[in-house]
Amino acid sequence: MAKVLAVLYPDPVGGYPPKYARDSIPEITHYPDGSTVPSPEGIDFKPGELLGSVSGELGLRKYLESHGHQLIVTSDKQGPDSVFEKELPTADVVISQPFWPAYLTADLINKAKNLKLAITAGIGSDHVDLNAANEHHITVAEVTYSNSISVAESDVMQVLALVRNFIPAHEIIQQGGWNIADAASRSYDLEGMTVGIVAAGRIGRAVLERLKPFNVKLLYTQRHQLPAEVEKQLGATFVADVKDLAKVVDVAVLCAPLHAQTYHMFDDKLLATMKRGAYIVNDSRGELVDRDAIVRALESGHLAGYSGDVWYPQPAPADHPWRSMPHQAMIPHMSGTSLSAQARYAAGTREILEAFFENKPIRPEYLIAQDGHLAGVGAKSYTVKKGEETPGSGEKE
Ligand code: NAD
Numbered sequence: 001m002a003k004v005l006a007v008l009y010p011d012p013v014g015g016y017p018p019k020y021a022r023d024s025i026p027e028i029t030h031y032p033d034g035s036t037v038p039s040p041e042g043i044d045f046k047p048g049e050l051l052g053s054v055s056g057e058l059g060l061r062k063y064l065e066s067h068g069h070q071l072i073v074t075s076d077k078q079g080p081d082s083v084f085e086k087e088l089p090t091a092d093v094v095i096s097q098p099f100w101p102a103y104l105t106a107d108l109i110n111k112a113k114n115l116k117l118a119i120t121a122g123i124g125s126d127h128v129d130l131n132a133a134n135e136h137h138i139t140v141a142e143v144t145y146s147n148s149i150s151v152a153e154s155d156v157m158q159v160l161a162l163v164r165n166f167i168p169a170h171e172i173i174q175q176g177g178w179n180i181a182d183a184a185s186r187s188y189d190l191e192g193m194t195v196g197i198v199a200a201g202r203i204g205r206a207v208l209e210r211l212k213p214f215n216v217k218l219l220y221t222q223r224h225q226l227p228a229e230v231e232k233q234l235g236a237t238f239v240a241d242v243k244d245l246a247k248v249v250d251v252a253v254l255c256a257p258l259h260a261q262t263y264h265m266f267d268d269k270l271l272a273t274m275k276r277g278a279y280i281v282n283d284s285r286g287e288l289v290d291r292d293a294i295v296r297a298l299e300s301g302h303l304a305g306y307s308g309d310v311w312y313p314q315p316a317p318a319d320h321p322w323r324s325m326p327h328q329a330m331i332p333h334m335s336g337t338s339l340s341a342q343a344r345y346a347a348g349t350r351e352i353l354e355a356f357f358e359n360k361p362i363r364p365e366y367l368i369a370q371d372g373h374l375a376g377v378g379a380k381s382y383t384v385k386k387g388e389e390t391p392g393s394g395e396k397e
Helices: 054-059 061-066 083-090 106-111 130-135 148-164 166-174 182-186 203-212 228-234 240-248 268-275 291-300 339-357 375-382
Strands: 003-005 071-075 092-095 117-120 139-142 193-198 217-221 236-238 252-255 278-284 302-307 328-330 367-370
Touching: 054 061, 054 071, 054 182, 054 339, 061 071, 061 339, 071 083, 071 236, 083 106, 092 339, 106 130, 130 367, 148 166, 148 203, 148 278, 148 302, 148 328, 166 182, 193 203, 193 240, 203 217, 203 228, 217 228, 217 240, 228 236, 240 268, 268 291, 291 302, 367 375
Parallel strands: 003 071, 003 092, 092 117, 117 139, 193 217, 193 252, 217 236, 252 278, 278 302, 302 328
Antiparallel strands: 139 367
């Protein structure tokens, strides 16, 4: 019997379940690379339900309890008196979502003597100190691709929202106004602009594909250059160094995972080299950028806009400067937790658990770390060096 500890975000303020806007979600069977969406032996939820909050339980309770396992679900994750920290020392499996991350720091991993598996219900495992996970031979797995398209769609929406000045224009209407000049004086067309994608992985490539029909000039930087035929299909030009990309773009879309090489990639120095009036969209991780440098660049007018759903820490405190900085279109961390995405990553979490309990291999594309090393997709996307702790593990700020 195993103890599974799931840290999920709180239920809707109006109670659970919410009144849903639609009765069903489209059925997706494959991802763009041809791989299949999660295929567990079964699911105990209706796709389209809210699964990522505490009462949704990722649809796991029936499955786990019918196999004799214990499931503890909580949103209480901060500090030594939290349910998370109290239950962790005896947990065999921890499930967390990047939207409401249970920061598994080296210190906490040391105390989690039974921990064998840390599952990210979603994508992005930087909330786990991967060095410490490897030292303790903890398997880290995530549901690769489950919400990549969800995020790519949001990235495109946020690019357009910034460039077109959508949110301030909407606010004018809500406040009873009709001043067209105010709405239009920061509104541009995206057509003809140069857009740079930082990291063309699953999300970055999907953003490139979706932006191509807007008749923009597309650049991308990436650890591994894409094959020539893919570049041609996407109409995208490779730029080896992010510094050369930053200098020339009108819009930068950040799609890289957070690790030692990407931590604070966009700092005062890099921002100063960007064109006046450039925009940044970042749905990847808050710490890819220097928080205060972004505020300074927006206040001075050097950046024309910043939009993102990722913050540090999460949840963001009430006085986080990104809540009140000018020319921003910030949202809580939600682009990857649409109801459509939840159905996929809840099923993927179940698939990983089934493999773990039945001693079967976890899909390699789900693996971030295993047997003391980065593994699967983790070996391609992350960097872990001894003594170079994975940023974002909760020990900063
Ligand atoms: P992915 O693994 O398919 O792609 C990441 C790419 O980044 C890889 O191709 C890798 O080679 C590249 N990369 C890594 N370091 C780099 C560097 N220093 N310079 C350039 N490229 C680099 O992952 P994905 O599905 O595209 O997701 C990317 C990230 O987006 C995740 O790690 C996560 O942090 C974030 N994410 C956010 C949400 C959300 O809800 N906001 C949801 C899913 C993922």
